[in-house]
Amino acid sequence: MLAAAACGHRAAARDATRDATRDATRGVTRGVTPGLASAAALARMPWDSVVARARGSTVRWLLWRGDPAINHYVDEWLAPRLAMRYGITLDPVDAQGPAILNALVVEREAGRTVGTADLLWINGETFHNLRREGLLAGPWARSLPAAALVDTASPIVARDFGEDPAGYESPWGRVELALIYDSTRTPEPPRTYEALADWVHAHPGRFTYDQGFTGLAFLTGLMIHLGGGASRFTGPFDSARYVAASARLWDWLARARPDLWRHGAAYPQGVAQLEHLFANREVDFAMSYNENEVVSKVRDGALPATSRAYVLRDGALANAHFVAIPFNAPNAAGAMVVANVLLSPEAQLEKARPDGWGDGSVLAVDRLPPEWARRFARLPADARQVPRDTLARYAEPEASPRYSELLQSDWRTHVRTGTTEHPSAGGDPESRTTRPALRSGP
Amino acid sequence: MTARASGSAPGAALAGLVAAPVVVGLGYSAAAAIGLAGPAARGLSLVHIDRVMRDATVWRGLAWTIYAAALATALATAAAVAVAIGFRGTGIGDRLARIAALVPFPIPYVVAAAGAVLVLGQSGLLARLAAAAGVIHDPSGFPPLVLDRPGLGFILTFAWKEVPFLTFVAVSVLATRGQQLEETARTLGASPAATLRRVTVPLLWRGLAPAVVLVFIFIAGTYEGAALLGPTDPLPFAVATYERYQALDLTLRGDGFVLTLLGLILGLAAVAVFEWTRARAERLRS
Amino acid sequence: MTHAPVPGRTTAAPIPVATGASPGWRGVRLAMVTLLVISAVGPPALLAMLSASQSWFYPALLPTGWTADAWSAVVRRGPLARAVGTSVVLGLTTGVVGCVLAAPIGRALARLHGAARHVAVAAAVLPAAAPPIAVATGLQLTFVRAQLAGTPVGVVLAHLVPAVGVLSFFFFAVFTAYDTRLDDEARSLGASPRQVWLRVTLPTLRPQLGAGVGLGFLVSWGQVPLTLVIGGGRVHTLPLEVMGYVQAGETRFAAAAALLLILLPIVLLLVASARLVRGSAPASAPAPASAPAPASAPASAPTRVSA
Structure with a gap:
């Protein structure tokens, strides 16, 4: 009987697509979920209309909330700007890769075609698994205006653990072991x-x-x-x-x-x-797995002041981390606007400051307006960090x-x-x- | 009497309702364990069950968990009995001891475990005292009490953590029934030592047994404590379960549900033992 | 603390086990008291130091620098302060609702006999004894369907599962020891069962109801797995904050959160045990106004709810 019940859940999951369309229509007529349209459909629309749909919405973002430096960046720098410029309320929710996947699997089993999360912070195995289980929406990432600035020539940013993101996730930052x-x-x-x-x-x-x-x-x-x-x-x-x-x-x-x-x-x-x-x-x-973390850890008193980071000459694994939109995101438009803001030179520069989070930029310096390129070049360096040219020389992509x-x-x-x-x-x-x-x- | 018992039917039904979530959990875990639910479920398959059953590390981990929880429970019980018997009076020392023994009661497991690392670890407070006294010259000179195979830190921490609950029950048992029985024994000419051995301790043991079983269940089930204090090998049961839930290889997550199921079955067995000890204690009371 | 959760029985002075205590016995007692006091005072003291230490590396016996940033974050109504509020509300709700549900269950269990008694008691204890992760995964699907996952209401309902289990057993013990003669007398004077329950039984058990709410509060207050799975990261409670900071290696913030987590229950415990140790008979429980919050508010709650 229990098995039968479980089969029932799966049958419900199979009906998900049909329900999604129906729920979507209902949602729009009621006007409760302003952005309700699939990410792939939004990607084909003019950007202005995506922004218009996102205005005044709430974006629930599942991400790791364990690092005060990251939380500070998200809560104090990013959220106010989103609110001011787009009227978007950011709702950051603590969740990590394996838990995100388990939660989305249960949502699908429960037949929740309109889910609860709009944006996910993921990479590597989590992306691979979510994509394989069909839990991601897309493709949408390449339609973002700021995607033109991304350093697609770098194998570390262009691929995620050797896998082509295929527009199902948008890069946010890069780190090196x-x-x-x-x-x-x-x-x-x-x-x-x-x-x-x-x-x-x-x-x-x-x-x-x-x-x-x-x-x-x-x-x-x-x-x-x-x-x-x-x-x-x-x-x-x-x-x-x-x-x-x-x-x-x-x-x-x-x-x-x-x-x-x-x-x-x-x-x-x-x-x-x-x-x-x-x-x-x-x-x-x-x-x-963040070459700059040592700076913030020393500042916090979690590591001794004489701590230094370095990479081995044999090569240091480097990877990018991304944001993705789940298959049942209620507000894909808002999620796309947030993803676009995350890629802006302003946001990437702020994120890279070693006295803040110190997360590497995913933008190609030669694609930036000269003024922004200069600002990136002027980022202060800390003696505890790995020099930037060393990082670039030994970086190698994940398998x-x-x-x-x-x-x-x-x-x-x-x-x-x-x-x-x-x-x-x-x-x-x-x-x-x-x-x-x-x-x-x- | 019959009328009363029948009037209790709704209450008994409510008790069933209380247990319902566990039954639902059992159902979902069972479905996921045979590949019908959960991540990467690909249809009916016994591969998860088969893999877990043949995995020696699971059984060694289970054995370790039972060993460590049993030892910690035994220590906590001994300490609680000692406090309950040793500090029964109304003097300031007795009251102080009873209250002090209760204070750790509301400390959650995660705090107890994280704190234990900072006290018992090889660079913890005890090691620092040893270093200051010149007994050790390096953290490695201090005996490993954390992440160690005998689980000494785990056992000490959770024994300490469970003393308050057991003390509370032990003090209650003595206060409600110890009095009369002991007085009777003394009136009949038993010496204080004989009263202690023949009346107080057996009484405490019976009255305390259900709580002891509960404490064992709680300690055996802790994830936080086992992850921060338990050995890497054998891997404590709760950690082994959680690890599979989070495995990168999705097909291994189904194994986690097999372990959950196993844990539930053991939980049921423990509850049966609990009810048996409780009924025994109850017979003593009436 | 010498009170069992049993009404109508008071504790007389116990007989000293060893009369004419020897100096050796005194030494043992002194050592035990010292150890107990250290084990009670040590953890909060350690957490207090950690929460204000800039750095504290081996082999330093004391922190090598001090900072108040963790506490200023609490004072500035940061996430920690909000988590305290959430945990208090969840805990009180769980305690009160848990008692409302569990008191009748406990009474019904106490009136059962034979096999039914064993099965029902085991069923009631099961949610408290089952691995939390099993309960959590079992509830998750249902809660996601009912759109309760990620909501405070869903988290309260989830906390109620182990809480009602624990409290059913607690009230089972209470009603097993309860002297029913008082109820019988009221019945014989013409009171309806409902009137007996509301006017006699519950008022008599006021201290036990207070203790029950405290117990339910504690089950919710320290809960991690259920909050994590059912709350889905959206309901921030104090133990989740502690867990997060421990996992991130943020010792100072973890310690501040942990201190908040243990301090409130310890204070309540001390107040409650001071009251009990003073030896107030259950019948003469202090007036609600002067009683500690968790004992007073909830004690009258069931009456209010059903009145």
Whole structure:
């Protein structure tokens, strides 16, 4: 009976499209949901009419609200400007990737064709999964006027973990994975993965990585390096490449394991716990998937004043983060206007200030009006940051999200438990039960 | 009597209503566990159940959770009994002890766990005291009490956290029934020690048992505490469940529902044990 | 605190267990009291220091710099201050509504016998014992359908699930011990069952109702998973703020939020236990005006609701 009920939900979901049209008509006649028109339809309209539909509306934005610097930017800088210029009320709501997906799945199962969220802050696996599950509206992103300024020549901004956003998400910012060290404790930090391995052996118990997204990015970068570099990981997921490269990663980790913090038997849950270990001298390195975060963390007193960020010469993973519109957004027009404002040179410059959030710009400097290009060039630098030209030189794009997915589950099943048998030693990965996605194809 | 019992039918129905959300949760979890609901549901499949059942880390994590929750519950019970028996008087010391024992009651698990990291961690307050006293020279010199396999920090923290609730119940049990029984025993010539051993402790044990079962359930179910204090391997059950809900690989999220289902079944079993202990305590009362 | 949640029974002075306390026993007692006091005073003190420390790294025994920015954010009616308001309203509503629902359930449970009693008690306790995440996912779909997800009303309803479970059991204990002779007497004098319930039973149980509201308040006050899943990030409560700051490594703000989170219930607890320790008999409970907020307002609430 329970199964029957569940089948009922799915049937309801199948009727979603039909209901959406009906609800949309109803919504417009009642005049309660001013922007109710699909994002794809709006993308074909003149921009002025999108703005007109957005005026006076509320945009509910699901985003990570854990960083005071980001919250300050959103609440104190962005929201007042949206209200003043477009009469848009911004309603930022705390939610992160996996939870966003779970919530949207339930909304669809419940037959909610008019949902609750208008804009989502996502990237990488979350985008991949949302798109695969058909939970995103679009294409719309390329129709934004400010999209013309985006640095589409950069593989980091133009693609999202190797995947073409295809107009289903609009870039917002870019970051690079940096290591953080204490210049008094470690005056000469290792600059390559090989040097890092040597350093780990010479300083037992002083290095570890976290079990969250940042640690996973560190492992992914290491795997890409060991597997021959970023150029070999472009394009769709390659199972053979994963097996070969991950085998080298497991070997590297197995050799490092005895000299890791707690002999590699325990790992901090997330990057915040890693930062805590670093700040309190339990380990000598922290990590951040925002090369400028160290500045705000020092200002907050969460990290020692002598903390510095740097990137390895072997390459540093870089990625862009985006905003997307869910399939059942009640106010797609408002969401598009917000996405457009996020791309404006003014908003991107403010976001990049190291004394604020310090998030990288996604705009191409050569496409900007000269006055704005000059302002970007004059952004103050902080000694704790990675110099901008260094960042650009070593930045390399993320590989297909499937690599991270598999790394995460294989690391959890094998490395974490300290089983000597490596996952790749099992041979053909397709024979393993943790490979259902290969059936449906990534 | 019959009239009364029949008059209670609406109340019993209400009790069923109270349990309804859990039954609904059970239904949804079951549907998601067999691929009929939830993220990346692709139709009926036993792959989630199969994968979880064959995953040794799940069972080791479950064993660890039961071990740690049992030990923490035992410690908390011992402490609560000690406070209830040791500070029964009306003196200032007795009152102070009873009130102090109750203060941690409203502290939520997430605060207790995050605070425990700052006190018990290898760079925590205790380690700093040790360093100031010259006992250790480096955080690694302090014994690992957090994210450690024996779960010492977890056990100590949640034992401490649950002392207030158990103390409250223990004090109540002694206050309502201890008095007369002890007086009777003493009148019949039992020594203070014999009264304590033969009357007070058994009475407390019976009266306290249902609360002890509840405390075990609460500790075993904590996610925040297990994530911040529990070991990486074996991974505590609640963390293993939550991790699957959030897995990047959508097909693994169905596994999370299998674990939820498992947790619910264990919860049901625990409730049965609870009701058994409660009925025993009740018989003692009447 | 020496009171069981049982009316009509007062506590006489207990017999000292060990008469003629030895110096050794005194030492043990002193050590225990010291430990208990440290465990009670330590956490709030630690949180207070953390909430005002600019930085406090190993091996420093005390913070190396002080700042009031976390508290000034609270004072300037920042998100923390709003979260306190939300949590208080949710907690009080959950406590009051929870008691209104759970008191009749508890009474009905207490009157059951045999297998029905076991099953009904187990059913009532189940929501409190089931893994919160299971309850949350079970409710989510229904709440999204009913358009309750993400609304304060939805969150209250979700909090009521474990709260009614806990409170049903609480009132079950209360009514099991309740002396029904008073009710019987009122009935024999010609009062209707409704009149007995409103004029005799509930007034007699006023302190227990107060305690029940406090209990329901606490269940809601510390709730994380249900608020997270049903609130969908749109209902900001204090424990969610703590959780968010802990996850972000913002220790100072986490500590300020945590202090707010524990301080209010501790103060209420101390007021309530001071009252109980002074030994006020249930029948002579203080007048509502002088009683602490959670005990007084709710104690009369059920009467008011049904009057």
